[in-house]
Amino acid sequence: MGAASLRVGAVWLASTLTMLVLAGVLPDFRLQSASRDSATVIGITAAVGAGAFGLLSALVWPILVRALLLVPALVLGLLVFFLNGSLLWLALYLIPYGGGSTDPSMAVVVAAAMSAASSATNALLAIRDDGAYRRRLARVTGRRRRREGAALPPSTPGTVFLQLDGLGHAVLRDAVEPRENGEPLMPALAALCGHTHRLTRWRTDWSSQTGASQLGILHGTNEDVPAFRWYEKETGEVVVSNRPSSAAELQRRAVARTGERGLLAQDGASRGNLFTGGAAQVALVLSVSARRGKETRSRAGYFAYFSDPANATRTAVSFVAEVVREMVQSTRALLRRERPRVGRGGLYPFIRAFATVVERDVVVAAVLGDMLSGRTAVYADLVGYDEVAHHSGPRGRDTHQVLRRLDRSVALIAKVAERAPRPYRLVVLSDHGQSPGETFEEAYGLTLEDLVRAGSGLQVPRRAGRTASGSEARAAARAALHRPEDSGQEAPRKPRRDTGPVVLASGNLGLVSFPDVPGRMTREQFEERRPALLRTLAEHPGIGFVLVESEEHGPVVLGSGGSEHRLATGEVIGTRDPLADFGPGAADAVRRTAGFPHTADLMVNSAFDPLTGDVHAFEEQIGSHGGLGGEQGHAFLLSPLELSPPAEPGAELVGAGAVHRVLRRWLAESAEPRGRTDPRPVRGERLPAAPRA
Structure with a gap:
């Protein structure tokens, strides 16, 4: 109780001092009336204002965030500044004496700075207070496991599966190798590779994308998933x-x-995934995001995270910084005329910031809470x-x-795993890689749809018709359909419907x-x-x-020069x-998909x-995946040495x-009873100092 009171007092003092400093440097924010209050009155005004702001944040903020669960998560992140500023303006208005005042725009700035200061102070004090650190992370997730029952947590290890979306095996190998300065790009993962973990390459299916891979990983089958999006004739709908x-x-x-x-x-938890994997605890999971109920809606995870105003402010500041970073990087690429290149304007800077900041922060916080709650299995996806x-x-x-930044997230998860109430095994994996290359349209001046329509004898846009590919396809189609060579008009359609x-x-x-x-x-x-x-x-x-x-x-594969593979x-x-250029296993992968x-x-x-390893994406991407060719088809598994090898020596893990x-085999191995020889503390014992996040 004494430590908690000390922590509250220190955070209050930090907020008060921050408010006094801001009042001295910001022209539109003041803590004194026109009659020039004394220093004592100004100090009391700052202390009361900071206390009122802290109290409103603790009481009103969770209610506001819960009310905004119906708002899209991206909008909720953008509203953080406005809500924080509104609470500060209300706190100043409630002060019974003194002359504190600010305009709405300045209130946003002051509130953000005060939240950041209180968050830093609270985190600093919690480093030596293990109970406070544990409670803070549990509050982030919004879920506490019941502590009644067994006095000791399970002695069997839990497992955290951390998916780094789209990170190919070759890119990871490069990232863990020392660079010119002697340090690897991803030091946390480099510390695992070859020391406590083994790195294994696995080959994806056709198609190599998250929908197929994650469905297969979490549910055991990706049968009849031919691509990321496809058309189903019996319903006339596109599945995405x-x-x-x-x-x-x-x-x-x-x-x-x-x-x-x-x-x-x-006893599993699914965080930030497309599918649940059968988990009872889900947050930010797309397949249940449309369901009603706090525990099954994807936004419930955002409520758990943003209900802490310090988290909200920190993430919002990082979000804005990431938007600015993307704009600068995009402008630099444009000025340098870098190729290949795709458009990066519109909403993309905000989409990137959401994936690399908001979703990462929320998912990592949920995983930390799962470990501190003793969850048996956790699968989380970081998509940045x-x-x-x-x-x-x-x-x-x-x-x-x-x-x-992803490596720092892995390091934080690994450190918290060492302090969890049960031992944990960390498995890092990916669902596919990415292959580089300029887009099909950039390389040839027309889209795949243009080429298909031209080869079918259908009208195409003028820009596509003027390209070499488009004109050749139109000429071939006219000749095959016995149409006049110089006619720009389509021949009369046959009586049948021909869409x-x-x-x-x-x-x-x-x-x-x-x-x-x-049918097909x-x-x-x-x-x-x-x-x-x-x-x-x-x-x-x-x-x-x-x-x-x-x-x-x-099923037949057609290639150039009249070649075929039956x-x-x-x-x-x-x-x-x-299929020769696409490597071993290409025929098996295509044959499997042909049967869907x-x-x-x-x-x-x-x-x-x-x-070069280059491919041509049929959409606006210079790093792509979904088909065959290059690094997109080679993902990785980074698993603890204490678990059995993923495959027999010399064998390749496919699909x-x-x-x-x-x-599944690793989860079964972890569930095997064993004597408690692990030196990590059990519930009730003092934890080591918490890591700095």
């Missing part, structure tokens, strides 16, 4: 993996296929690197800054569907209805291969296998340069489903 309704449906289908709830069904790499490239200077194609992109993987043809359109139907399309696509220099179903040969038999027609019920009529994979089985 990061859409709440789609994520919920994909999770439902996976559970129905496996008959199991998922990886985290036993993936978001920035799409726009800045997988190995750019911008992404290096993000990796440094345009649905063309979707998932990184460097394109999906082409024709809604007017029920076959090669023979293409040759009858759109005779120029298949060769137009297969012969294009920006396309590596095209997958189509044949009535005679089953997947059912493995027979290769022509001088070169169209919702595979598109045409699956188009961009060209891949084995020398998200295989990773799921490995993680």
Whole structure:
């Protein structure tokens, strides 16, 4: 009680001094009346104002944040400054004497500075107060486990699975190697590699993206997930993996296929993921974000974090700094005429800041709370690197800054794991990598949809028609359809319904569907209805291969020069296998996807340069994933040496489903009873000094 009172007094004093300093340097903020109050009155005014502000923050702030749960999380983050300023203005208004006053804009600045000062003071005092440190992190998550029952926590280890979204195996290897200054880019992960953990590469499925990988990792199957987004003919709808309704449906289908709830069904927590993994404790999970109820809505995690005004202020300041950082970096890239490059204006700076700051802070705080609550299994996703790499490239200077901050998050989680009430094993992994390269449109002047329409004999925009690719495709289509060579008009349509194609992109993987043809359109139907399309696509220099179903040969991969790979038999027609450049296992990956019920009529994979590792994304990304080719298909597992190896010596770990089985095995190993030989303290013992966050 005495320590708590001392801490409250010190925070109050820091806030009072901060208010006095700001009143002296800011022109529109004052703590005295026009009659020039004495120094004593000014000091009392500052103390009362600081106390009122602190009291209002403690009492009113959680209510305000809870009321704003219906507001989108990004908007909630932007409202932090305004709410803090409003509380300060109200605190000054409630002072019964003195002359404290400020205008609304200045109140925002003063409130932010006071919150930052009180947060720093509180954190400094809590370093030696282990109970306060534990309680502060528990308050961040908003969940306390009941402490009644067994006096001792479980002696078996808990497991934290930390996913670094989009971080490929090769990029991680470079990041943990010493640089010119002798220090690695990610020192915390470098300290794990080869010392307490083993680094294992695993190969993703086709497609290599979070929707398929995370569904397979958490629920054991990603069957019938051909891409990040795809068209389903029977419903006429586009399924998008990061859409709440789609994520919920994909999770439902996976559970129905496996008959199991998922990886985290036993006392698990899912944080910042697309899917729950069967966890009872969820926050910021997309597949349940549309459900009603505080515990299942994705915004509940934001309430748990932002209910602490110090957290809110710190994250809001970092958010603004990240927006400014992105604007500066984008401008610098533009002035230097860096290539490849994509547009980074509009809302992107705010989207980047949300992914790299807000979501990271909330997810890390939730994981820390889970460990201090003794949760058995936690799976969390940090998405910042993936978001920035799409726009800045997988190995750019911008992404290096993000990796440094992610490494600090890993270090904090590892330190808190050492002080948790039960031992914890930290497994760091990724869901896919990223491959660099200029976009398809930047390289060839037209989009994949333009090329498909031109090869189908349909109208295309003038800009696309004037490109070499567009004009050649239109000429080939006119010749195949026996249309006049110089005619710019389409021939009269046949009586049957003939709608345009649905063309979707998932990184460097394109999906082409024709809604007017029920079921999957076959090669023979293409040759009858759109005779120029298949060769137009297969012969294009920006396309590596095209997958189509044949009535005679089953799934067939088409390449340039008339080459074919008949997947059912493995027979290769022509001088070169169209899958040769895509590495071992490419044929197996494509064959598996070809058997999915919702595979598109045409699956188009961009060209891949084995020398540079470059691909061509069919969307606005210079770091992409989703198809085959390069580093996007190689993710990593960084696992403790005390766990069994992920795969047999010399064997390769292939597919998200295989990773799921490995993680299940590790959870089973951790659940095995053992004597308590771990030196870490149990509940009731004094904890070591808490780490500086």
